[in-house]
Amino acid sequence: MSMGDCGALVKERKFSEPMVIIRDLHRHYRLGNVVVRALNGINLTIYTGEFFAICGSSGSGKSTLLYLMGGMDRPTRGELIVAGQNLARQDENQLAEFRCRRIGFIYQNFHLIPSLTAWQNVEIPMIFNHLPRSARRQIAMQRLQEVGLLERSHHRPNQLSGGQQQRVAIARALVNQPALLLADEPTGNLDNSTGKEVVALLKNLVSINQVTVVMVTHDMNLVEQADRFVRLQDGRIVESN
Amino acid sequence: MSILDLIYLVRGNLWRRKTRVLMTLGGVLIGSTTIILLVALGLGMQKNMTESIGKIGDLTTMTVQVPPECTLPPQQRPQQCKNAILNDGLIEKIRKTPQVRGVAAQVFLKGSPTYLRFQNMETNVVVMGVEPALLPSLGYPLGRGELKISANQVVVGPKVAEYMFDLRKNQPVTPDLDLLGAWVDLNIQRTSNREEADRLVQNEVRRLRVQVAGVLAETGGQSDYVIYYPINEVERWNRWLMGRPIRREVDGYDQIVVKMADTRSSASLDAALTSAGYSISTARKIIEQFNRFFMSLQLMLGGIGGVALLISAFGIGNTMIMAIYERTREIGLLKSLGAKNGDIFKLFLAEAAVLGLLGGILGAGLAVGLGELANHSPSNWFSQFNGLMSPTGTGIGGMVEVAILVIPEWLVIFAIAFTTLTGALAGIYPALRAASMQPLDALRHE
Incomplete structure (x- = not known):
């Protein structure tokens, strides 16, 4: 399976409410004296409840697109509406609020805080969402149970396997009941079978929780499981279905 | 983010860097101990002197x-x-x-x-x-x-x-x-x-x-x-x-x-006679003069202690800047999880302030302990010094137990508050840097 080859997988569109609306989106930045056009006119609509994949070779702009949708970065120009909010017009605090309530992130290298236990890692987004302490612990435990790690709730990340760490990260991403789950190579650091397990879990959870998922991946197996996908090259969509 | 949440997060963050935190605390401890002991020495001298003068004449x-x-x-x-x-x-x-x-x-x-x-x-x-x-x-x-x-x-x-x-x-x-x-x-x-x-x-x-x-x-x-x-x-x-x-x-x-x-009427008669061209001496006046002297003495001693604390403030600042370099990705992560710039600022400022607070408390404990030791061991040099201090020259070293170090509660509270404030001030710049990081850049930091 070659990198960036997403295959032509056509699936029936079952959903109609748009979750992400992108019109002529550009993201340019300077690297020394060179202007890098990471995104160069993207048009894309992603619908509520979709399991959506973005693929492309490294440097194609797929991660840039993902983090723009998550309000972690700002577009140079163009329209970017996510969960009903125009992200191009929000200040830093509004974006933080947006990330807190609307977005869940899952990363390739998990990004768990090593000094905190599993449940404390899951707890963090709720702190920023102003939940009371008693509720936080209860919800964190519930989420860990959903990912099958309740008995590991008091272990630190270095006492957990890669698959378990990613499951903790999934619990953390879902804990504030986001509308959109953004996954950056979620299986990139996992072996094949673990990756499959994690994706199965993810699919199961998002269907239960009615969450839209956008993920960036090289992994053909993942792309095959997506409802739809786009392929990026040099900051443009070169393939979609 | 509430104060309790802040304390909760700060505790975890400090606990995982024990060695460095302890070394930083050592610096603050020395600063706080120095301030308390020096001011306490000044207060002790003032107290002994005031008591001696009080004997020379009734205040009225x-x-x-x-x-x-x-x-x-x-x-x-x-x-x-x-x-x-x-x-x-x-x-x-x-x-x-x-x-x-x-x-x-x-x-x-x-x-x-x-x-x-x-x-x-x-x-x-x-x-x-x-x-x-x-x-x-x-x-x-x-x-x-x-x-x-x-x-x-x-x-x-x-x-x-x-x-x-x-x-x-x-x-x-x-x-x-x-x-x-x-x-x-x-x-x-x-x-x-x-x-x-x-x-x-x-x-x-x-x-x-x-x-x-x-x-x-x-x-x-x-x-x-x-x-x-x-x-x-x-x-x-x-x-x-x-x-x-x-x-x-x-x-x-x-x-x-x-x-x-009473002393109030004494002060008004004093003023009336002074303006009529007479020269008035009272024990109260002498004590006031000595108090002025001791006030400047204490400012000087406190200033010396302040220098020690200033050095430890740089220690706190250094520790915090190191922490921010190490935890750049974590800052990015926290922002991706919904932390506002203000939350990150508060988090790092609170860490710095807690370093100051803990160092201040430890230093105050050490100072109080040393003060007890100095005041209750009759044969040490402090008592000899005390004998020399007695203005009538009748104090005999080691025979009279007089507190040479006076550590009132306000001094301890002041010192702890001061180290906490110093810690917070030292943390402002690192905390601002942490808060103003771009979330994506921080997250991708290697």
Whole structure:
């Protein structure tokens, strides 16, 4: 399976409410004296409840697109509406609020805080969402149970396997009941079978929780499981279905 | 993010970098201990000094004198001295002031030195002419004997004969004498210039034989060491000592002692007499002067401690900047999870402040411990120092347990608050840097 080859997988569109609306989106930045056009006119609509994949070779702009949708970065120009909010017009605090309530992130290298236990890692987004302490612990435990790690709730990340760490990260991403789950190579650091397990879990959870998922991946197996996908090259969509 | 959440997160963050946190705390601890001990030393000195001065005179007793330039011979005195005379008119005026409990004129016996001779022992004394019956109203109550005395009788302070010189053994002694009823000799001496004689300078000595009719109660002040003699007798001998008649209306009394009901009325009479051209000395004034001195001393000592704390502030700043470099990705992560810039700022500022707070608490504990040690070990150098500090020179090292380090609660609270504030100030720049990081750049930081 070659990198960036997403295959032509056509699936029936079952959903109609748009979750992400992108019109002529550009993201340019300077690297020394060179202007890098990471995104160069993207048009894309992603619908509520979709399991959506973005693929492309490294440097194609797929991660840039993902983090723009998550309000972690700002577009140079163009329209970017996510969960009903125009992200191009929000200040830093509004974006933080947006990330807190609307977005869940899952990363390739998990990004768990090593000094905190599993449940404390899951707890963090709720702190920023102003939940009371008693509720936080209860919800964190519930989420860990959903990912099958309740008995590991008091272990630190270095006492957990890669698959378990990613499951903790999934619990953390879902804990504030986001509308959109953004996954950056979620299986990139996992072996094949673990990756499959994690994706199965993810699919199961998002269907239960009615969450839209956008993920960036090289992994053909993942792309095959997506409802739809786009392929990026040099900051443009070169393939979609 | 609530305070509790902040504490919760900060605790975890500090706990995982134990070694570095402990080293940073060490710096703050030294700073806080230094500040507390130095200020406590200043406070201890001030306390000892104030207590000693408090013994010299009651805070409500004031002594009225004329300014030094007004004691010159009449023709050399400045103009303004004409109005500032310590005469009976002034005494009457003071007596009519509200809140005055007692007032009395005093004249010193001018024959200096005056020696008290008893048996084979001698000591030099201050002889003061006063109306002895007025002494209790000035705050010097009678201990034993009588205050109504005749021309050849005296009332003495209880410690007049505390230190004497034994002429036979030729050495100083501290006899435990009861002089009440005893006859003692007062030797006065005048030096006169006689140009017609061969010798230009001639010393004449007179021996006044007097009986001790009363002994004052011990007050711990000046009066313990004074011999009180009827004012008429003192004036008679002063005429002989100075070789000229004394004109009371021009020369006035040497001083007027006033005893007030309280310190407030004492302060207002003080102000009135000062503006009338008199010179007032009170124990309160001396204490105020010393307080001014000790205030600047403490600012200096506190400043030295402040330098130590300043150094530790750089330690805190350094620790925090290191932490931010190490935790750049974590900052990015926290922002992706919904942390606002303000949350990140508070988090790092609180970490720095907690470093200051913990260091301050540890330092305060150490300072209090050292203070206890210094104040309760009688044979150490602190007590020796204490003996030297005693202004009357009577403190004997190791025998009197006086607190050399005074650590009041406010000092401990102030020091802890100050180290916390210092920590927070040192954390502002690192916290601002952390807060202003771009979330995506921070998250991708290698």
